[in-house]
Amino acid sequence: MKRVVLIVMVVIAAAYAAQAQYPEVTIRQIQEVPADSLTAADAIPTFAANSTQTRGTLQTSPYNGDTVRVTAQVVVPPGIITFTTGIWTMLLYDTVSNASEWGGILLRGLLEDSTQLKTDGFLNVEAGDIITLTGVISEFPLSRGTSATQIQPLAGNPINIIGAAPLPQPIVKNIADFYTGVVPTGTVKFGTGEPFEAMYVEFHDVVLNNKVNLGRGTFSFVDASGNELSEYDWSRYFTLGHGSSFPWPADTTWQRIYAAIGNGTRIDTIRGFITTSSGSEGPRGYRIAPIYPSDIVFSEVPTPPLVSTHRRNPVVVTPDSTATVSVRVTQQSGGSLPKTVSLLYSVNYGAFQSVEMTYQASDTTYVGVIPQQQTDRLVRYFVSVADSFGQTVRLANSSTNGGIASDTSKGFFFYTSLLRPLTIQDVQYTPYVNGRSPYLGAVLTLGGIVTADTTQIALSPASTGWTNAWYMQSTSQPWSGIWLTTADTITQNLMSALRNGDSILVTGTVQEQFDVTRLGNITAVTKVSGGNPTPEPANRLTGTLGVSNGVASAEAYEGMLVRLTDVLLTDLNPTFSDPTEYTVNDGSGGLVVQRSGKYNYSNVPADSASGKIILPLGTRISSLTGILYYSFNQYKFVPRTDADFAGVVTGVEDEPVEAAPASYALEQNYPNPFNPSTVIRYALPAAGFTTIRVYNLIGQEIGTLFNGMQDAGRHTLRFNATSLPSGVYFYRIESGSFRAVKKMMLLK
Numbered sequence: 001m002k003r004v005v006l007i008v009m010v011v012i013a014a015a016y017a018a019q020a021q022y023p024e025v026t027i028r029q030i031q032e033v034p035a036d037s038l039t040a041a042d043a044i045p046t047f048a049a050n051s052t053q054t055r056g057t058l059q060t061s062p063y064n065g066d067t068v069r070v071t072a073q074v075v076v077p078p079g080i081i082t083f084t085t086g087i088w089t090m091l092l093y094d095t096v097s098n099a100s101e102w103g104g105i106l107l108r109g110l111l112e113d114s115t116q117l118k119t120d121g122f123l124n125v126e127a128g129d130i131i132t133l134t135g136v137i138s139e140f141p142l143s144r145g146t147s148a149t150q151i152q153p154l155a156g157n158p159i160n161i162i163g164a165a166p167l168p169q170p171i172v173k174n175i176a177d178f179y180t181g182v183v184p185t186g187t188v189k190f191g192t193g194e195p196f197e198a199m200y201v202e203f204h205d206v207v208l209n210n211k212v213n214l215g216r217g218t219f220s221f222v223d224a225s226g227n228e229l230s231e232y233d234w235s236r237y238f239t240l241g242h243g244s245s246f247p248w249p250a251d252t253t254w255q256r257i258y259a260a261i262g263n264g265t266r267i268d269t270i271r272g273f274i275t276t277s278s279g280s281e282g283p284r285g286y287r288i289a290p291i292y293p294s295d296i297v298f299s300e301v302p303t304p305p306l307v308s309t310h311r312r313n314p315v316v317v318t319p320d321s322t323a324t325v326s327v328r329v330t331q332q333s334g335g336s337l338p339k340t341v342s343l344l345y346s347v348n349y350g351a352f353q354s355v356e357m358t359y360q361a362s363d364t365t366y367v368g369v370i371p372q373q374q375t376d377r378l379v380r381y382f383v384s385v386a387d388s389f390g391q392t393v394r395l396a397n398s399s400t401n402g403g404i405a406s407d408t409s410k411g412f413f414f415y416t417s418l419l420r421p422l423t424i425q426d427v428q429y430t431p432y433v434n435g436r437s438p439y440l441g442a443v444l445t446l447g448g449i450v451t452a453d454t455t456q457i458a459l460s461p462a463s464t465g466w467t468n469a470w471y472m473q474s475t476s477q478p479w480s481g482i483w484l485t486t487a488d489t490i491t492q493n494l495m496s497a498l499r500n501g502d503s504i505l506v507t508g509t510v511q512e513q514f515d516v517t518r519l520g521n522i523t524a525v526t527k528v529s530g531g532n533p534t535p536e537p538a539n540r541l542t543g544t545l546g547v548s549n550g551v552a553s554a555e556a557y558e559g560m561l562v563r564l565t566d567v568l569l570t571d572l573n574p575t576f577s578d579p580t581e582y583t584v585n586d587g588s589g590g591l592v593v594q595r596s597g598k599y600n601y602s603n604v605p606a607d608s609a610s611g612k613i614i615l616p617l618g619t620r621i622s623s624l625t626g627i628l629y630y631s632f633n634q635y636k637f638v639p640r641t642d643a644d645f646a647g648v649v650t651g652v653e654d655e656p657v658e659a660a661p662a663s664y665a666l667e668q669n670y671p672n673p674f675n676p677s678t679v680i681r682y683a684l685p686a687a688g689f690t691t692i693r694v695y696n697l698i699g700q701e702i703g704t705l706f707n708g709m710q711d712a713g714r715h716t717l718r719f720n721a722t723s724l725p726s727g728v729y730f731y732r733i734e735s736g737s738f739r740a741v742k743k744m745m746l747l748k
Contacts, residue, residue, distance in 0.1 A: 022067050022068055022069050022134055023066075023068055023069065024068070024069045024070075024071075025063065025068045025069070025070060026070070026071075026094055026095075026096065027070065027072055027092065027093070027094040027099075027102070027103055027104065027105050028094055028096065028099070028102040028103060029062075029063070030061050030062075030063050030068070030070070030105060030137055030149060030151075031061060031102045031103075031104075031105060031149055031195075031197065031198075032062075032102040032195075033058075033059050033060070033061070033062065033194070035191070037058045037059060038058070038059060038190045038191040038194055039191055040058050041058040041059055041145060041190040041191075041194075042187075042188075042189065042190050042191050044145075044589075045187075045547065047145040047188070047190070058145070058190075059145070059147070059190055059194050060139050060147065060149075061137050061139065061149045063137040064137055064138060064139055064149075064673070064745075065136070065137065065138065065672075065673065065728060065743065065744075065745040066136070066137050067134065067135070067136050067137075067154060067728075068134070068135065068136075068137060069132065069133070069134050070092070070132070070133055070134075070135065070151065071095055071130065071131070071132050071162070072092035072093060072094065072095060072105075072130070072131060072133075073092065073093045073094075073095055073128065073129070073130050073131075073165055073167075073168075074090055074091075074092060074125045074126065074127055074128065074129045074130075074131060075090075075091045075092065075093045075104070075127065075167060075168065075200065076090055076091035076127065076273070076291055077090060077125055077126050077127050077129075078090055078122060078123055078125070079236075080235055080236060080291060080292075081234050081235060081236075081289075081291075082234070082235065082236045082239060083232070083233060083234045083239070084108060085108055085109060085110070085111055086111070087123070088108070088109035088110070088111065088113075088114055088117060088122065089106070089107065089108050089109070090106075090107040090125070091104060091105075091106060091107070091198060091273055092104065092105050092106075092107050092131075092151070093168055093199075095130060095165075099168070099199075100171065101195035101196060101199070102195050103199055104196075104197065104198030104199040104200070104273065104274075105149060105150065105151055105198050106148060106149075106150040106151070106198050106275075107133075107135070107150070107151045107152075107153060108150050108151070108152060109122060109152065109153050109155075110152060110155070113153070113155035116155040116156055117153060117155060120153070120155065120156065120157060120158050120159050121158055121159040121160070121161075122153065122159055124159070124161065125159065125161060127167060128164045128165060128166065128167055129161050129163075129164050130161070130162050130163040130164060130165060131159055131160060131161055131162065132159070132160045132162060133151075133153055133157065133159045133160075134153070134154045134157040135151035135152050135153045135154050136151070136152045136154060136728075137149065137150075137151060138150055138152060138673070138745075138747065139673075140278075141278045141576065145190075145282075146188070146276040146277055146278065146282055146284075146285050146286070147276065147278075148197060148198070148275060148276045149197065149198075168200060169200075170200045170201055170202040170271045171196070171199065171200065171201045171202070172201070172202055172203075172204070173196065173201045173202070173203060174203070174223065174227075175203060175206070175221075175222070175223045175227040175228070175229045176189070176223070176225065176227045177189060177192040177193060177196070178192070178193040178196075178229055178274070178285065178286040179193075179227060179228060179229055179284070179285055179286065180227050181226070181227060181228070182209075182222070182226060182227075182228040182401065182403035182404050182407060182410065183220065183228050183230070183283060183284050183401065183403065184283040184284075184401075184548040184549060184633055185404065185410060185433040185434075185548060185549070185550055185551075186227070186228065188283075188284075188285030188286065189285075190285075193274070193285065193286045196274045197274055197275070197276065197286075198273055198274065198275065199273065199274055200271065200272070200273055201271065201272070201273075201274055201288065202269055202270065202271030202272075203221075203223070203229070203267075203269070203270050203271075203288070204268065204269055205223070205224070205266075205267075205268065206221040206222060206223050206266075206267045206270065207221060207222055207223075207264060207265065207266055207267065208220075208221050208261055208262065208263060208264065208265035208266075208267060209221050209222045209228055209263060209402055209403045209406075210263065210401060210402030210403055211258075211262070211263075211402075212230050212231075212281075213233075215240060215241070216233045216239060216240055216241065217233055217238065217239055217240035217254055217255075217258045218230060218231050218232060218233050219231055219258075219261070220402075220403065221267055221270065222403060226403075226407060226409070228403050229284075229286070229287065229288060230277075230281075230284055230287050230288075231270065231272070231287065231288055231289070231290060231296075232272075232275055232277075232287040232288065232289040233289075234272075234273070234275065234289035234290075234291065235272075235289065235290060235291045235292070236251060237251050237253075237254065237290075237291070237292060237293050238251065238254050238290050238295075238296070239251060239254065240254065240255060240258065253293070259333075260333045260334065261298070261303070262303060262306055262332045262333075262335075263306055263393070263402050263406075264303050264304040264305075264306065264332070264335070264391065264393055265298060265303045265332075266298065266299035266301050266303070267296065267297070267298055267299060268297045268298065268299045269296070269297040270288065270290060270295065270296050270297075271288075271290065271295045271296075272288040272289045272290035272291055272295050273288070273289045273291065274286055274287075274288060274289075275287055275288075275289050278576075280632045280633050281633075282633070283548055283633055301389060301391070302334060302335045302336040302387075302389060303332045303333075303334060303335030303336065304332075304335060304336055304385070304387050304389070304391040304392075304393050305329050305330060305331055305332065305335065305336065305337065305338045305385050305387060305393060306329070306330045306332055306335075306393070307327055307328070307329050307330075307341075307383055307385045307393055307394070307395040308327065308328050308330065308395065309326075309327060309328040309365070310325070310326075310327050310383070310395055310398060310413065311325070311326045311327075311365075311441075312324070312325050312413070312415070312441075313326075315415075315439055315440070315441050315442035315443075315510075316415070316418070316422060316439060316442050316444060317373075317379070317415050317417055317418075318417065318418065318419060319372060319373065319374055319375045319417050319418075319419055320372065321372065322369050322370060322371055322372055323369070323370040323379070323415070324367060324368075324369050325343055325357075325367070325368050325369070325370065325381065325383070325413075326360070326363075326365040326366065326367045326368075327341075327357070327365060327366055327383050327395060328364065328365055328366075329341055329366055329385055336387035336388060336389055336391065337387065337388070338385050338386070338387060339386050339387050339388050340356070340384075340385070340386045341356070341357040341359075341366040341383065341384075341385050342354050342355065342356060342357060342368075342383070342384045342385075342386075343355040343356075343357050343368030343370070343381060343382075343383055344381060344382055344383075344384060345370050345379055345380065345381035346379070346380045346381070347373060347377050347378070347379055348377055348378050349378070349380075355368045355369065355370070356368070357383070366383075368383075372417075373417040374417065375417055375418070375419045376416060376417065376418070377416065377417045378414065378415075378416050379414060379415055379416070379417065380412040380413070380414045381412060381413050381414070382394055382395065382396040382397070382408055382412050382413060383395045383396075393406060394406045394407075394408065396408045396410070396411065396412055396413070397410065397411040397412055397413055397432065397434050397436060398413065398434070398436045398440050398512070399411070399434040399436060400515075401434075404433070404434050405434075410432060410433050410434055411430070411431075411432025411433060411434040411436070412432070413438070414438045415438050415439070416438075421444075421445070422439065422442075422444055422446065423446065423447075423474060424446055424448055424472075424473070424474045424479070424480055424481065424482050425474070425477075425479045425480055426438075426439065427439050427442075427444075427446065427482065427510055427517065427519075428479040428480070428481075428482060428517055428556075428558065428559070429479045430550075430555070431552075432550065433549075433550035433551070434549075434550055435515050435517075435549045435550035435555050435558075435630075436512055436515070436517075437510050437512065437517045439510045440510055440511070440512055441509065441510060441511075442509070442510045443507070443508070443509050443510075444507070444508075444510070445505055445506065445507040445524075446472075446482065446505070446506055446508075446519060447474065447503070447504065447505045447506075447528070448472035448473050448474040448480075448481075448482070448503075448504065448506075449472060449473055449474070449501065449502070449503055449504075449532055449533075449534055449535060450470065450471070450472050450498050450499065450500050450501065450502045450504060450534075451471045451472060451473045451481065451500060451534050451535065451560075451561050451627070452469065452470060452471040452500070452627055452640055453469060453470060453496075453498050453499050453500055454469045454470075454495075454496050455499070455598070455641075456469075456500070456597060456598055456640035456641050457469045457470075457471075457596050457597055457598065457627075457638070457640055458596060458598065459492065459496070461596060462596070463578065464514075465577070465578060465594070465631040465632055466594065466595075466596045466631070467483065467516075467594075467596045467627070467629050467631075467638060468485060468596070469484075469485075469495075469496075470483070470484035470485065470495055470498065471483055471484065471559055471627055472484060472504060472506070473534070473535045473559070473560055473561060474535075475535060476535040476536045476537075476538060478538070478556035478557060478560075479556050480535070480560060481557070481558065481559035481560030481561065481627070481628075482517065482518060482519055482559045483513075483516060483517070483518035483519070483559050483629075484506055484508070484518065484519050484520075484522060485513075485518055485519075485520045485522070486508065486520065486521060486522035486523075487521075488521075488522070488523070491522050491523065491524075491525065494525050495522070495525055497527075498525070498527065499530070500534055501530060501531050501532045501533065501534055502527050502528075502529070502530045502532070503527070503528040503529045503530075503532050504525060504526060504527055504528060505524075505525070505526040505528060506519060506522055506524070506525050506526075507522065507523050507524040507525075508520055508521050508522035508523060509521040514630070514631065514632075515549045515630055516558065516559075516629065516630045516631075517558065517559070518559075534561065535560075535561060536561075537560075537561040537562055537563035537625050538557055538560060538561065538562050538563065539562075539563050539565065540557060540562050540563070540564065541564075541586055541588040541589075542564055542567060542584060542585050542586045542588055542589055542590060542591035543585075543586075543588030543589025543590075543591075544588065544589075545557070545562070545591050545628060545635050545637065546589050546590050546591040546592065546634065546635065547634070547635060548633060548634065549630060549633065549635075554628065554635045557628045558628055558629075558630060558635070559627065559628065559629075560627070560628055561625065561626070561627060562625070562626060562627070562628050562637070563623060563624070563625045564584065564586060564591070564621075564623070564624040564625075564637070565586060565622070565623055565624075566586055566620070566621075566622055566623075567584040567585060567586045567620070567621050567624055568584065568585055568586070568618065568619070568620050568621075569582055569583070569584055569603070569615055569616075569617060569618060569619040569620075569621070570583050570584065570585045570590060570617070571583035571590065571617075571671075572603050572616075572617055572677070573603075573675065574590070574592055575592065575632075577632075578594075579603075579604055580594075580595040580602065580603065580604055581593060581594055581595065581603075581636070582603040582615070584621065584624065584637070591635070591636075591637050592634060592636045592637065593624075593626075593636070593637045593638075593639065594629060594631065594636040594637065594638050596629075596638050597626065597638055597639045597640040597641060597644070598640070598641055599639055599640070599641050599642045599644065599645065600612055600613055600642055601613050601614075601615050601639075601642070601645060601648070602614055602615065603615050605722065613648075615648070616677070616718060617677055617678075617679060617718065618679055618716075618718070619648065620647075620648075621645060621646070621647060621648050622646055622647025622648075623645075623646035623647060624637070624639060624644060624645060624646070625639065625640075625643075625644040625646075626638045626639035626640060626644055627640070660684075660685050660686065660712035660713060661683035661684065661685050661712070661713070661714060662685060663683070663685055664682075664683060664684060664685060664735065664736075664738035664740070665682060665683040665740075666680075666682045666731075666733045666740040666741075666742055667680070667681040667682060667742075668742055668744075669719070669731070669742065669744045672744050672745060673744075673745040673746065673747040674721070674744065674745070674746060674747075675721075675746060675747055675748050676720060676721050676722040676746070676748070677718055677719060677720040677721065677722075678718070678719050678721075678744060679716060679717070679718055679719075680692070680705070680716070680717045680718075680719060680731060681714065681715070681716050681717075682714075682715055682717075682733055683713070683714045683715070684710060684711070684712050684713060684715065684735055685712055686712050686736065687709065687710065687711050687712050688709070688710065688735050688736040689708065689709055689710075689735070689736075690706060690707075690708070690709070690710040690733070690734070690735040691704065691706065691707045691733070691734045691735070692704070692705040692706045692707075692717060692731060692732070692733050692734075693705065693731070693732055694719060694729055694730070694731050694732075695729065695730045695731075695732065696727065696728075696729055696730075697727060697728050697729070697730075702724065702729065705717045705719060705731070710735070719731070719744075721746045724746060725746075725748070726745075726746050726747050726748045727745070727746060728743060728744075728745050728746075729743070729744050729745070729746060730742065730743055730744070731744065
């Protein structure tokens with residue numbers, strides 16, 4: 001018996017000795033980043049949606065990739081958070097009393113460690129417990145500015161309960177601390193938002209603005225100033241399900257509530273934990289995750305009516321016609337009835353005039369008429385609905401985002417009274433951030449020169465985020481290009497005969513496909529002439545194009561030929577859902593390249609089997625031409641054929657230097673963390689036998705990157721870890737008497 005007790009004591013002592021090798025840090029030390037880093041993030045307009053790793057590190061934990069020891073309070077125990085890894089998730093708080101910022105962090109275990117985590121005591125803890133644990137610090141997702149810091153518990157190390165304390169109270173905050181304006185045209189506030197990541201906060205007196213994801217049961221809300229934030233379905237009490245990966249059942253209570261609420265529903269209080277957005281929701285920056293049923297308190301004031309389904313007849317208004325505007329106004333469940341429905345219009349930026357809209361029972365719409373206007377007069381208008389409780393709702397433009405559609409500061413419905421045929425510029429031009437055409441729904445004929453055809457872009461897009469074959473352009477001036485599409489096979493056959501340089505007339509319907517203006521449902525196409533020169537591509541900087549919808553620096557070039565100069569491939573996988581996309585950068589900011597074109601270049605190594613030329617990280621392209629497209633909340637670049645790539649340099653080479661470096665140096669790899677490849681740079685002041693090897697966490701050699709004589713100078717190597725598992729690795733250089741080691745993290 002004594003021997004058994006002795007063995008157990010030895011095992012426990014060994015476990016504690018293993019833990020003692022890791023530094024003891026606080027959550028604040030893990031989370032806090034320098035204020036100037038956040039100031040820099042705030043100064044980058046597209047940082048929230050940016051995928052360039054150097055920008056992504058501006059708010060990354062200084063302990064990223066390190067294994068540490070932490071003492072923390074369990075605020076949300078296992079089994080409550082359901083959006084990831086099921087029950088193997090917790091939220092922790094710093095044990096420092098009255099922590100007001102930098103005090104929270106997400107603890108997320110790996111599913112493959114679940115058996116060991118149970119043995120480690122993961123499921124023994126309750127809300128309020130003070131625990132100690134060992135874990136690895138990481139950021140998720142790695143390729144976004146809005147990454148979240150998290151602890152991955154190190155399996156095999158016990159989670160020890162050492163006490164308990166009362167749970168912290170939520171901190172009252174303002175939406176403007178995290179986001180100003182409405183998504184995606186507003187501004188993420190990293191400087192005042194990042195300190196509250198994973199902390200319990202609450203907002204008061206806000207209004208439901210938009211149902212963000214009907215399948216998951218999320219919504220956004222605005223304050224009195226129109227600033228927007230969205231709720232996130234972290235908790236099993238506020239979700240309609242998370243899909244096939246973690247099929248948590250929908251909460252039946254939330255099903256009933258979510259079906260009953262709508263735009264205009266007042267919320268007295270919403271509290272929860274601040275988290276970040278990723279993927280296509282990245283531009284939202286921060287979101288709030290209510291945890292328990294009492295975290296959302298709806299107000300007693302009835303929900304105001306919902307105004308929707310705008311129509312204008314005719315869509316193209318001439319000086320000899322009036323414009324009849326109709327909308328639907330709907331009483332929401334338990335909500336109020338409309339008291340007045342008004343059409344307000346302005347001519348040439350003059351004062352708005354009001355027209356009472358009348359109810360038309362035959363099609364349950366409210367109708368108002370804008371009088372005839374002289375030629376070339378600009379008319380702006382919106383609809384305002386008031387109820388008996390003093391609540392007013394608006395429909396100001398055709399945006400599908402409820403916050404933007406109701407906000408007159410983000411744009412109006414508008415048209416110009418014209419006595420001539422419309423041009424591409426008329427259809428495309430908008431001065432507003434919603435990016436929507438003023439002639440949505442119009443059936444008309446447009447003329448231009450073909451700039452993309454079926455020999456250059458596939459007839460059928462490979463996914464909803466891709467484009468298809470035809471584009472035409474009238475001039476090289478902004479607002480001059482447009483996408484052409486039709487599902488009619490007869491018309492497709494006619495258009496398949498078109499080639500670049502053909503002058504054509506096309507009849508179709510003006511549409512918005514996920515905020516891309518196009519001429520669709522094409523019913524007729526006429527070739528006027530062939531062999532015309534295509535419009536000269538517009539020279540643009542990548543940073544002016546890699547922006548959100550409606551930003552004029554990109555919106556004006558939607559559907560046009562654009563040329564980029566001297567770009568570098570800086571990210572091989574910026575889009576989680578599409579591994580064929582990659583990012584190029586000319587130094588002004590990143591721009592995603594989208595592969596709808598019929599060219600032979602690829603960023604996917606496996607494509608070499610089909611004869612593709614693989615573009616590794618660091619590839620430099622002296623000139624890249626293509627069509628500007630918009631997909632999943634960002635503009636993207638679509639090269640057509642190999643001819644659009646000029647001066648492609650795919651190898652990573654030694655950098656030319658006029659003189660040898662003054663000293664030896666081994667730089668930190670980039671990007672870090674990485675997946676699956678990274679670049680290592682080093683400097684040699686003198687020629688000599690040089691070796692660079694890679695080792696895993698326990699010191700085993702993984703591979704040799706270089707072993708031989710090397711000249712003095714600055715050198716670059718690429719390490720490809722496709723066959724290796726995620727984890728921490730080390731790379732070591734030996735040259736002459738110089739020795740140096742650096743750490744890197746592979747995260748797949």
